[in-house]
Amino acid sequence: MKRYSVFAVAREALRHHTGWERAWRSPEPKKKYDAIIVGAGGHGLATAYYLGVNHGIRNVAILEKGWLGGGNTGRNTTIIRSNYLQDPSAAIYEKARSLYETMSQDLNMNVMFSPRGLIMLAQTHHEVRGYQRTAHANSLQGVETQFISREKVKELVPIINLDGPRYPVLGGLLQKRGGTARHDAVAWGYARACSAMGMDVIQKCEVTGVRTQGGKVVGVSTNKGDIDCDKLGMVVAGHTSVLAEMAGFRLPIESVALQALVSEPIKPCMDVVVMANTVHGYMSQSDKGEMVIGGGTDGFNNYTQRGSFHHIEETVRALNETFPMISRLKMLRQWGGIVDMTGDRSPILSKTPVDGIFVNCGWGTGGFKAIPGSGWAMAELMAKGHSPLTEEFNMYRFREGKFIDESVAAGVAH
C-alpha cells in the first residue's frame, strides 16, 4: 500500500494523477478463512481491522452484499458524541470517540474528524434535570460534558431562536469534544487498511445461508459459493434478524427506517452540532455548507430504506422553530436506512447460541459514532471470547432484566 501524504499529492500532481493505486483489492473468496465478518459497513470493517491490528488474526474475509459502506455507514448524519448516561454505554462510546481522534493518522486516510462540539438542547424542565444528571454521570465516567445556560447556547449558536413557539431553550448539554467525521472515508479507510493487511474485502457477495455442524459454525453459503470459517461475526445492522434466522436463533430486534436529509449548501453559519430532542430534530453543517438534518424513525417494522413524507415535515417544522433562518432553504437530498432497534435501545455485542458465531448489532439510530469502539470491542470478543467493553451488552441481558436503558439518552424519539 502506498501511503497517502502531501508528498504523494505533489508527486501525482506532476504526473497527471496516473500513479494512484486502487485503495483496496477486490479478490475472489478463498475456500476458508479464520474469521468471516458479514457486513462491510463501518462496524464490520472496524471489527476486521482490530482483529488484525490488536489480535494478529489476518486471515479474514469481510463479505458485503452491496457495496462497501453503502448501508447505514453512508446514510447517517455523521455525528460523534459519547454523552451517554449508563456506565457501559459511556465506556464503549467514549472509547470510540477517543479512537476517532487519531483515526486519520492510524488509517493514513483523512476522515475529517471535526471535534467542533455538540449541544443537546434542554427545552423542558424535565430535560434540564435529565441533562444535569447526565453531566454528573459523565464526570464520574471520565467523559467531559457540561450543562450550559441558555445564554451560553445563544453565544455558541447565534442562529438559534431561544424562545420558539412551543418550547423555550432552557439550557443545554455541551460535549466540546463531540463533532462529526466524513462517514464514507471511515469505511474506505478501514477497508484500505484491512486490504493492506491481506484481508479480503468481498463486495456483491450476499450470504444466503449459515452452515453449522453440531452446534458450531463451519461456514456460510453465498452467491459466490460456500466459504468455510472458524469464527463468524454478524455485523449487518438492520438485516441482523434475517441473518440470525439463517443461523437458527432469534434476537430482540425490530428493524425500522430512519431518515435524514440535507439542504443546499450555504455560507458557514453554525459551527457546532445541535440536537433538539423535545421538538425532535438535529442539525449540523457539513464542510460543503449543506445543513445535515436528522429525522425520526418510522413507527413500524420495515426494510424500505426510504423514509416517509410526514417525518420530513415534522423534522423540518421542529428545526424551523429552532432556527428560523433556515425556513427558505431548499432540501437537496433525502434518504433512509434500516436501523436495528433493541428493547432498551442499547446495542448487542455478544456470543450466540451457536458456537463460533458472534453478533454486533442493535446500534439502532446511533451507530456511526460508535464505529471504532464497536470494532475494537467486537474484535476482542471474537479473538478472546470475552471483552470488558462488551460484557454488559450480551444478548441474554433481556432475559435477566439487566437492561442498559438509554431510551432517553439516545437522543431520538422512538
Next chain:
Amino acid sequence: MLTLTCPYCGVSGEETEFHAGGEAHLKRFGPGSSDEDFEGYLFVRENQKGVHFERWRHVYGCGKWFLAARDTVSLEVYGTYPAQTTEPPQAIKDAITAKQPGWSWRDFK
C-alpha cells in the same frame, strides 16, 4: 406512503391517521412462565423481511385496535381484520399466497 383501511369503520387513511402497535397474535406469558417464554413475550419479535402481521390503532378515527397483514419491503397491505382473532382469516392468507407463494410467519403459512 402506507395506506390502511380500518376494518371497523371502513375508512381508508394514510399512516398518520393510525398508530402502529407492534407484532400481532402475541401469546401472553405472565408470572410463573419460564424465563425464556417471558423474554420471548416481552422482547423477542418477528422481524421478517417480507410478510408481517401487526397491530394498528385507528387513533384519529374510531379509536379501535385492529390487525393488519403487510409486507415490510413493499409496504403493501394484504388486508386488515378485527383484533378479536387468534389467526388471520383465510382470505388474507390467500391474498398473501397469491403474491408470495411459500410464505410463512411464525406458525402461519
